[in-house]
Amino acid sequence: IQMTQSPSTLSASLGDRVTISCRASQSIDGWLAWYQQKPGKAPKLLIDKASTLQSGVPLRFSGSGFGTEFTLTISSLQPDDFATYYCQQYNSYLEMSFGGGTKVEIK
Amino acid sequence: QVQLVESGGGVVQPGRSLRLSCTGSGFTFRAYALHWVRQAPGKGLEWVALISYDGNSEYYADSVNGRFTISRDNSKNTLYLQVNSLRPEDTAVYYCARVGGATYHHGMDVWGQGTTVTVSS
Numbered sequence: 001i002q003m004t005q006s007p008s009t010l011s012a013s014l015g016d017r018v019t020i021s022c023r024a025s026q027s028i029d030g031w032l033a034w035y036q037q038k039p040g041k042a043p044k045l046l047i048d049k050a051s052t053l054q055s056g057v058p059l060r061f062s063g064s065g066f067g068t069e070f071t072l073t074i075s076s077l078q079p080d081d082f083a084t085y086y087c088q089q090y091n092s093y094l095e096m097s098f099g100g101g102t103k104v105e106i107k
Numbered sequence: 108q109v110q111l112v113e114s115g116g117g118v119v120q121p122g123r124s125l126r127l128s129c130t131g132s133g134f135t136f137r138a139y140a141l142h143w144v145r146q147a148p149g150k151g152l153e154w155v156a157l158i159s160y161d162g163n164s165e166y167y168a169d170s171v172n173g174r175f176t177i178s179r180d181n182s183k184n185t186l187y188l189q190v191n192s193l194r195p196e197d198t199a200v201y202y203c204a205r206v207g208g209a210t211y212h213h214g215m216d217v218w219g220q221g222t223t224v225t226v227s228s
Contacts, residue, residue: 033214042218093211096154
């Protein structure tokens with residue numbers, strides 16, 4: 001299953017509403033996770049099962065979608081949010097896969 | 108605290124082998140399935156392999172199938188990745204990560220800090 005994220009790079013300002021898209025090449029129901037990764041660090045799980053916010057993750061993060069189209073939204077961009085974001089499908093445990101990543105930069 | 112710590116990375120010549128380890132602490136290691144995920148320099152994340160909580164089931168990415176072997180020793184709280192016939196394109200940071208629930212249908216909720224493998228002559 002191929003996972004396609006867009007955009008690959010996003011320039012935004014503090015306080016902006018940011019939306020990142022992730023498209024699956026076939027239906028994955030709701031079996032999708034979102035991760036945040038900062039340079040030199042391991043990824044951090046933000047959202048599981050497309051829309052379940054992990055404990056401790058700020059409420060400005062939200063996820064939605066089902067089937068092949070998914071979205072990660074940051075309602076008001078904060079300084080700590082500048083990072084790279086990845087989606088990952090786990091519908092098929094025979095071959096799990098990540099999207100190519102979206103780097104959120106300061107405008 | 109809940110933690111995964113990788114070790115075993117290094118610089119290795121093409122065609123050689125290496126065994127990576129990942130030791131878990133702060134949780135019931137034997138109750139969780141585990142992944143290996145890698146990241147080449149400046150690139151995105153690539154799923155490598157998955158092993159069931161009891162070690163009886165293994166799944167691999169096509170890019171490593173037949174060359175890499177995932178295994179675990181629950182008595183030692185340790186996950187392994189045997190990497191054989193290494194190629195320059197295997198150069199990456201290798202992370203171990205925990206499946207965040209009782210089935211495979213969960214994201215990866217705990218990650219190690221990574222261990223670096225460099226394949227170069």
